Amino acid sequence: METSQKKVKVPVIADLFSQGKKPEYLLWVGSAGAFDDRYKHVSRAFVKVLDQLGISYAVLGTEESSSGDVARRAGNEMLFQMQALMNIEIFEGYEVRKILTCDPHAYNTFKNEYPDLGGTYEVIHHTQFLRDRIADDSLKIPGNALAGKTITFHDPCYLGRANREYNAPRQVLEAMSVTRKEMKRNMSFALCCGAGGGQMFKEAEKGEKEVFIERTEEALETGADIIATACPYCMVMITDGLKYKNKEKEVNNYDIAELVAFALDL
Numbered sequence: 001m002e003t004s005q006k007k008v009k010v011p012v013i014a015d016l017f018s019q020g021k022k023p024e025y026l027l028w029v030g031s032a033g034a035f036d037d038r039y040k041h042v043s044r045a046f047v048k049v050l051d052q053l054g055i056s057y058a059v060l061g062t063e064e065s066s067s068g069d070v071a072r073r074a075g076n077e078m079l080f081q082m083q084a085l086m087n088i089e090i091f092e093g094y095e096v097r098k099i100l101t102c103d104p105h106a107y108n109t110f111k112n113e114y115p116d117l118g119g120t121y122e123v124i125h126h127t128q129f130l131r132d133r134i135a136d137d138s139l140k141i142p143g144n145a146l147a148g149k150t151i152t153f154h155d156p157c158y159l160g161r162a163n164r165e166y167n168a169p170r171q172v173l174e175a176m177s178v179t180r181k182e183m184k185r186n187m188s189f190a191l192c193c194g195a196g197g198g199q200m201f202k203e204a205e206k207g208e209k210e211v212f213i214e215r216t217e218e219a220l221e222t223g224a225d226i227i228a229t230a231c232p233y234c235m236v237m238i239t240d241g242l243k244y245k246n247k248e249k250e251v252n253n254y255d256i257a258e259l260v261a262f263a264l265d266l
Helices: 013-018 030-035 039-053 069-073 077-093 104-117 126-135 167-174 211-221 232-244 256-263
Strands: 025-028 098-101 122-125 150-153 226-229 252-255
Touching: 025 039, 030 039, 030 232, 039 126, 039 232, 039 252, 039 256, 069 077, 069 104, 077 104, 098 104, 098 126, 104 122, 122 126, 126 167, 126 256, 150 167, 167 256, 211 232, 226 232, 226 256, 232 252, 252 256
Parallel strands: 025 098, 098 122, 150 226, 226 252
Antiparallel strands: none
């Protein structure tokens, strides 16, 4: 399954402001969405869907830094606050009120932690945005694009347990003609991919079975053709898990934005 890889032109908020225009949404790309070769495909897919829907949005471009999530999880509170305050200043300069992101870690940080520092915004995860566009009938997904595929969904910790959003990604999948199978541990009982809290940047403790391998095994037990994810960290870990289990040619890992873009033939 591949979506078109043609270049997409993404509006930059500074350029729009210089023309006296103000976008409705700031699209927060995140480090993975900007630099990770695999997750760039997700950013591109979601932008194509936004363009298809005629959504007013823009990115920060070179002004985008880090949300500060990893710094805080790793215990560097001073660096987190420095990053957050810098971002808040930039957001206020561009009168940002709504933030869209594919990253649950940034979603959680902007939504629940920035208000303590004076930055209060309406923060929307991309699966929530897609769910709402399906609900208001502005996004119509063809019924046959993924017909016959079996999909299992892996709940990201910072979308699920941290923010109790379990339904949005599943509702998007249900709008497609697919068979959906749950892993034995799902929703509030879902197993972490093993990357959150800065864990992606350290080695596993000696003698421990790595979490991403255990989670991949649970996904494979469902017999699904596709493991759907909705987080850049989860994508990295599940993709690595499939390689570890020598299943990367049989089972695919796609973000929900990619599945929607493929269904729309974008």
